[in-house]
Amino acid sequence: MNSKLPMTDVLIIGAGLAGMSAALSLPPQLRVTLLSKSRFEECASAWAQGGIAAVLDAGDSVAKHVQDTLIAGAGLCDEAAVRQILEQAPAAMAWLQGHGVPFSCNADGSLHLTREGGHGQRRIAHAADRTGHAVHTALLQACQSRSNLTLLENTAALALLQDAGGPCTGACTGAWLRMADGSEQQLQARHTILATGGMGQIYPYTTNPGTATGDGLAMAWRAGCRLQDLEFMQFHPTALQINGKAAGLVSEALRGEGALLKLPNGERFMLRHDERAELAPRDIVARAIWAEMAEHGLAYVHLDISHQSRSWLEQHFPGVMALCAAHGIDIASQPIPVAPCAHYACGGIQADVDGRTEVPQLYAIGEVARTGLHGANRLASNSLLECVVMGRAAAQHIAGQPLDSSYKLHSNYRNPDNGFSGKSSSNIEQELRQLMLTHVGIVRSNQGLARAAEQLALWRAQLQDIDAALRNQLDVCTLMVHAALQRQQSVGAHCNSDYPTREMLAA
Structure with missing residues (x-):
């Protein structure tokens, strides 16, 4: 049954760090509705281990942080956007501390800063190795205390509403929602914020939560937004591997603190791939591991930090220790399969x-x-910073807009009825994920991308009336494949074996 919820001033779709930063930065007189597709704790922000990149040390500078970001992004960053975001890092950190986020500190009370791949300085503020959890917990408590915020769990956005101008011309006026009880309702809003996160679930192995299926990208595209740089899917180099599956993320900060990548025979290999070795940007490290696994027929390589004392590891990496211990691995005495x-x-x-x-x-x-902050490859720990900066900036822009309510609704959504004949959505999703891993993974080829495009076109032609989640995944995968085909060089996170020379493009 379709019905209408009470109108809200601001609808925020996604309750991770970006969405909550926006919600908490909006004026208290505005009615704000914050949606979580699943439980509030199930989001990429809450799972983040590493930290937040910010220039907070006297020996560091924004110029150095900008340069590290541009290098990691392989020349495809928007330098103006990079500088604009990075300059706001100290203010973002102060805002988070003001909300009670318990960042790790030195004995003198100053923030403890660590280093991660691609960074030339120690500039990663963190809460042990559970930064995302610490930040998310503090901000969620703050959101729950605000009387102007309505928080809805297990509520999914299916499509955006627009005024009578329709897609590409009409203003966004809210969204169609699938509520926790399975009913579908429309929620009108004067302003709508997409904070839906990523799309890692289009692959069979990912660090992303189950909700990361690219819904926001697909909805925005159908509403008339341009999508850019979808070919640059970053693969984290070090996910814990247990029985052939990713069992959790092993923080990049371990390599920042001296962990070494080795083959099972104990041989280091990163220096064969990059002079920065374990501290190279993550796209380089991921490809290096992938190449070594392929050459030696391995399911994983080893990440070894056993040279550090147990007490030191317990202080700095309790989360990684607990994750590995749950699978019978003692990182103080054993290497980690990644x-x-x-x-x-x-x-x-x-x-x-x-x-x-x-x-x-x-x-x-x-x-x-x-x-344009990330370009062709995200620099470690710039993402949580971007969430806070963008959330606060969007709230400030909305606060300065008049509350106009004169519009006529248009929706680019229709209620799905019949599923795909002969196959369930879950079967198609499994086939889709394998297709993406095989042809649009760490290393691609023109032939493989063309095969993926052909299969995706076939599915989209056959699946006329399907669940919104599967439709979104098919749309996003199709857009990613076409973006990869158009990028006729290997650069950053996009590695095409038909263009083996890596390129650093002019910004």
């Missing part, structure tokens, strides 16, 4: 730093957005 898996979408909805998209009254913030 392999790459899908992690972060560097591209997304074209948006300004304050989240504005090409569709009026529609904003995109966090991983779902493409500001």
Whole structure:
């Protein structure tokens, strides 16, 4: 049964760090509705281990942070956006501390800063190795205490509403929702913010939560937004491998603190691939591990930090210790079996730093957005920073807009009825994920991408009336494949074996 919820001033779709930062930064007189597709704790932000990149040390500078970001992004960053976001890092950190986030500190009370791959300085503020959990917990408590915020769990957005202008011309006026009880309702909003995260679930192995299926990207595209840089899917180099599956993320900060990548015979290999060795940007490390696994017929390589004392590891990496211990691995005395898996979408909805998209009254913030910060490859720990900066900036822009309510609704959504004949959505999803891993994984080829495009076109032609989640995944995968075919060089996270020379493009 379709019905209508009470109108809200601001609808925020996604309750990770970006969405909550926006919600908490909006004026208290605005009615705000914050949606979580699953439980509030199930989001990429809450699972993040590493930290937040910020220039907080006297020996560091924004210029150095900008340069490290541009190098990691292989020349495809928007330097103006990079500088605009990185300059706001100290203010973002102060805002988070003001909300009670318990960052790790030195004995003198100053923030403890660690280093991660691609960074030339120690500039990663963290809460042990559970930064995302610490940040998410503090901000969720703050959201729950705000009387102007309505929080809805297990509520999925199916499509965006637009005024009578329709897709590409009409302002966004809210969204169709699938509520926790399975009913479908429309929620009108004066402003809508997409903070839906990434799309790692289009691959069989990912660090992303089950909700990361690219919904925000697909909805925005159908509404008329441009998507950019979708070919740059970043694979995290070190996911814990147990029985051939990714069992959790092993923080990049381990390599920042001296962990070494080795073959099972104990031989280090990173220096064969990059002079920065274990501290090379993650796209280089992921490809190096992938190449060594292929050459030696391995299911994983080893990450070894056993040279550190047990007490030191318990202080700095309690989360990784607990994760590995749950699978019978003592990282104080044993190496960790790791392999790459899908992690972060560097591209997304074209948006300004304050989240504005090409569709009026529609904003995109966090991983779902493409500001130009990440370019062809995200620099470690810049993503949580982007979430806070964009969330606060979008809220500030919305606060300055008049509350206009004069529009006529249009929806680009229709209620699905019949499924695909002969196959369940779950079967198609499994086949889709394997297709993406095989042909649009760490290393691609023109032939493989063409095969993927052909199969996706066939599915989309056959699946006329399907569940919104599967439709979104098919749309996003199709857009990613076409973006990869158009990128006729190997650069950053996009590695095409038909173009073996890696390129550093002019910004």
